[in-house]
Amino acid sequence: MNQSHDAEKPDPAGEAGNPSMDSGETSLQLQLQHAERLATVGQLAAGIAHELNGPLGNILGYAQLASKQPDLPDQVYSDLDHIVRSALYAREIVKKVMLFSRQVPPLRESVCLNQIVRDGLYLTEPLLSKSRVKTICQFCEDLPPMNGDPGQLRQVIVNLIVNAVQAMPDGGEIVIGTAREEGARMMTIRDNGRGMDEKTRKKCFLPFFTTKDIDQGTGLGLSVVHGIVQAHGGRITVASKPNAGTTFTLWFPLTGQKDE
Ligand SMILES: Nc1ncnc2c1ncn2[C@@H]1O[C@H](COP(=O)(O)OP(=O)(O)O)[C@@H](O)[C@H]1O
Ligand SMILES: [Mg+2]
CATH class of the missing domain: 3.30.565.10 (Histidine kinase-like ATPase, C-terminal domain)
Known part of the structure; x- marks a missing residue:
């Protein structure tokens, strides 16, 4: 266990191709790059979640509407029920991603x-x-x-x-x-x-x-x-x-x- 790496100074060796950068300024730059990348992930995730919310709402709404039709074969009711439950599950996931990417400050x-x-x-x-x-x-x-x-x-x-x-x-x-x-x-x-x-x-x-x-x-x-x-x-x-x-x-x- 002889090698230690400080997470606050990620070394992009192999990415930027300069493994020997070690000045204070460079380390600060790397920290900023790292923070920016994390922020980008959050924005990307929030963007995708937001875009998915609309079509998911439609799937849910139309499936619920269709299941109100009388005299459909039992198999169709059961299929519609599956669609509703899957859409609700997907909406839960979207909600979690949005919560995560909103980057709420931690509780104290x-x-x-x-x-x-x-x-x-x-x-x-x-x-x-x-x-x-x-x-x-x-x-x-x-x-x-x-x-x-x-x-x-x-x-x-x-x-x-x-x-x-x-x-x-x-x-x-x-x-x-x-x-x-x-x-x-x-x-x-x-x-x-x-x-x-x-x-x-x-x-x-x-x-x-x-x-x-x-x-x-x-x-x-x-x-x-x-x-x-x-x-x-x-x-x-x-x-x-x-x-x-x-x-x-x-x-x-x-x-x-x-x-x-
Ligand atoms: N305890 C560990 N032992 C060995 N490798 C690890 C360990 N923790 C993390 N890693 C390495 O770091 C990588 C990134 O970890 P992480 O961010 O948790 O992503 P994931 O687990 O999804 O790959 C892993 O793919 C693995 O190569
Ligand atoms: Mg992991």
């Missing part, structure tokens, strides 16, 4: 990181047991609570757990720890999966970057994680080694929050 509630991890493990329990992945928790029991959005923070831990599970197709172990460091609460999540080569590690936080098959990944998980951590004033880094495993480390500052 007093939350305990240890509890967030427990919730994340509870939510992923079926996946963990099916995948023969064992989890070990090493909690700092007097971790001070933080101001945050519990739903978004749960999304962070769930995304990191799912990635870790997918990196261990033959099962393995995830160790999740919390700690109190000078000026920050820290959380680490370590797996002993297939790890990442340097090129993958440097790109892993970029939106739509994925090494997985189309039905396995969208390449949005880590960019969402990164966005949420940043919105909480935090930082995330990754260390990884091929065939040895991956560790994500998150820091949330102790200061600068309303309740501290």
Whole structure:
């Protein structure tokens, strides 16, 4: 685990073709590029969702209207019912995308990181047991609570757990720890999966970057994680080694929050 990459300085080596850029100014430029790309993803998603809402409303409306016709064969009523239910389901998805892309500011509630991890493990329990992945928790029991959005923070831990599970197709172990460091609460999540080569590690936080098959990944998980951590004033880094495993480390500052 000898290589570390700070998510706030994504290195576009292989994209911009200049892996040696390291001045403060360049790093700021890269951060801006990264933020712009994330904003573009949000706008794109919101645009598509908006465009789909109209035709979906029509499908729903006409199917409901048609099902009011008397004396149709039973099979037609049943088909129309399927159309209505599928359209309602699609509308739910559109609503979720719109919520996500509106980029609402995170809630500010007093939350305990240890509890967030427990919730994340509870939510992923079926996946963990099916995948023969064992989890070990090493909690700092007097971790001070933080101001945050519990739903978004749960999304962070769930995304990191799912990635870790997918990196261990033959099962393995995830160790999740919390700690109190000078000026920050820290959380680490370590797996002993297939790890990442340097090129993958440097790109892993970029939106739509994925090494997985189309039905396995969208390449949005880590960019969402990164966005949420940043919105909480935090930082995330990754260390990884091929065939040895991956560790994500998150820091949330102790200061600068309303309740501290
Ligand atoms: N724990 C991990 N172990 C190995 N590779 C990982 C891990 N987490 C993320 N990655 C790499 O980073 C890429 C991007 O992750 P993510 O943004 O969650 O998208 P997705 O999981 O949809 O591919 C993954 O495709 C994978 O190559
Ligand atoms: Mg993922």
